[in-house]
Amino acid sequence: MEANAGERDLIFLDESGFAPTMLTGYTWSRIGRRAAVPREDTKNRRVNVLGAKIVGVEPDLVWQRTSGKIDAGVLLPTAML
Incomplete structure (x- = not known):
């Protein structure tokens, strides 16, 4: 409820990996x-x-291509928008 009201950020985050060569x-x-x-x-x-879904924020899907390591220093400033 607080996230939908804009009082608190609620972020669902998940990762997955794929290997095209088995x-x-x-x-x-x-x-x-x-x-x-x-x-x-x-x-x-x-x-x-x-992937991340931020409740109450539009657009529903945003993507960005990157190479290299993604750590808290990269991820957290993006989530603080």
């Missing part, structure tokens, strides 16, 4: 044949996302 731990092959699985380079292939 590691192959095991595989199947025909009897007597060795399986050959090509290996892709996984360096710099991970994508991390951070």
Whole structure:
């Protein structure tokens, strides 16, 4: 109620990570044949996302692309808008 009235900031924050290249731990092959699985380079292939919903603030969705580390020094000044 206080967030909807503009008296207090209420922020829901969540993060997730994605790896477009899956590691192959095991595989199947025909009897007597060795399986050959090509290996892709996984360096710099991970994508991390951070989402925030601030109650009572428009627009509903704002996005920004960045590279590098996101820590409290980056995140908190943005949330204090």
